Amino acid sequence: MDAAALLTRLAAAIDAHDWQGLPDLLHADFTCRLVHTGEVFDKDAWVRFNADYPGFQRMLVEDLVTDGERCVLRATVIGEGDAGEELRFAVASFAAVRDGLVSELVEVWADVDQPAPESTRPLT
Template sequence: MHTNESFDRDTWVRLNADYPGFHNFVLLDWVANGDRAAGRAHVTGVSQGQVQHFEVATFITVRDQLIIDMTEVWTGVEETAPEGTRPY
């Protein structure tokens, strides 16, 4: 799903700081070339008293030192691949 949301810097920081259940964000890897960057992170959150783990891929485009486009792809760590998609 693509939300087409747009945030200024302060609103983006506040949204993430106040997000319900947000616990921790660890940037594990990143690469950049010119105006494009990609990162891989591990995020934890708490929902109904249970810690949840997520892996996140983020793709960013920058112009004039501002993020003009960002796409994030989230998956839960506990999710499993569909039957028959793993060779083992």
């Protein structure tokens, strides 16, 4: 399976909460690093992390770019907070594919609708 089809299936499995099918898309040596926390997960831990994530509802693919065995997926993730409020996050997932499976994933997460920090730089 090529990188674009593989990452599309990965996102679809997560969106469908298909935690039993998700490991079939991951290489035995799979690792995922979350840039914002520094956490690193192996295959089983990453699937469990996603399955157990509180309030997760949807993962909607916004963009997908591939170059050979490398792929970048940008998505909106929707969840529910403790008080029932909708939470939105943006994620960029940088993937490497080996033997037709995702072997490496680096994810960069951000809250959506957060005010931008004010710049203290003088305008030039």
